[in-house]
Amino acid sequence: MTEPSIKRVELDYTGSERLTMNMGPQHPSAHGVFRAVLTLEGETVIDVDAVIGYLHRCHEKLAETLTYAQYPSIASKTDYVAAMTSEFAYVRAAETIGKIEVPKRAQYLRVLVSELQRVASHLLWLGTWCMDMGGALGGGATIFLYTIRERELILDLFESLVGARLLYGFFQVGGVRYDVPDGWIASCRQTVDQLDRRISEYEHMLEENPFFMARAQGVGVITRGLAESVGISGPLLRGSGVNWDLRRAEPYSGYEDFDFTVPVETAGDCLARYRVRMVEFRESLKIVRQVLDRLPEGPISSRPGLKSVAQTRIPKGEAYARVEGARGEVGCYLVADGSAKPYRMKWRGASFSNLAVLKHIIPGHKVADIVAIMGSVDPVFGEVDR
């Protein structure tokens, strides 16, 4: 007897087959363009493959074509939610190689805008994350509208300082571009006082909401070992029990002059990351107040009126400069060859490393938890994809 020409394939169906599902690239919880290819068993995630790069503009190649004077305003387009910090990292790297002095007033202004930026960025994080998780007061966009309302106050301050609300171009090698206008300090104080009161309001709204607590507590735990090995930083790292804040560990731009505490939580879950950020709100406002009290007189740049290409040259050398951004360590590795443009520039985006942890923490959770975890990681895709 000959073999039958049709081959029969037995499907081993046990009712628990795995399903591959795309989450994104247009999923609202990603707050950007991000695709997660999930392998599911029912509602439980078995594996996740993160697909990034939708917003890739090759900043690193672009930086090689722009002078040290031109690039800082482009740098803000990496992390567009905290544009001030990315400009900061770039100019610090250039200043380190060129051994360029920054006047005290400029240093303090840098601290001032960085801290206001951190508050603005955390406000956006809190609003969007809580909206994803069902918000406060039983769901909906309540808290989102509250935090956006407050964020506008900070953007108003930035607008009257630099003329732009999202991408600033405030930093330049050797100092800052703009000094505070008349009356700005008074309105800044007023805003800071207002924000301080609001933060307690959010805490009451959220922490007395059992749904919020159930979705955040014990979800997406990152251990200390994993946190360090992946290289996550900022509130995520401090939420996993590591007392590491660049403003404290390697103070720059006069941070050593200010009094603030670095919050550390040990649970490593979404709630721990939330708690760290809630304390950071207040600490940032505290630093802003101190800067406003002690803002020294003097020039705002050591290289004012920089116009020609020849003036922007930076000697041969290399440096890695990092600052504590809203999302963690924002770093710029710069290799200078003595010309007016960098030979090589590498962005170390905090969000890129923070997002890489998803593969390690999501498996085992339900699909709905991905939304809570993603939000607590607070990625900005401009910075992930660069």
Add this chain to the structure above:
Amino acid sequence: MTVDQAKALIAERFSDAQVEGEMPMVVTVPPDQWLALAECACDVLRCRFFSFLTAVDWKDQGLEVVVRVDNLDDNVSLCMKTRLGPGVTACPSIARIYAGANWMEREGYDMFGIRFEGHPDLRRILLPDDWEGFPLLKSYAVDTPHPPYR
């Protein structure tokens, strides 16, 4: 652990290593010692925090891989470098030691075409899979056309 102790340990274990600087301490080794250096950095120097991995294209002199790791308890920073040599694109992968190197090495492959040997999943990360060429190489022109825009 202090920087001096770290320097002494490196000098003892890696005779070919060039060590310079304090913050960070820059250690350059040949590619065949790359994996051993990364292991030493993680286990002995306890630089467990993985900051970044990248590469620099030195044109005729070939590619250089650069890694930055930190010891967060003692505040010791280590910058590890290796020169792959002209025309060489193979480099040992350290993704087994540092989980963060997984994505960064994929980016290194995506942008420079470096083949990280032993990487569990080496494929493009930021660019589409059908992209031709490696954009951060100095030989890749900024205005290189790419389909479908050719």
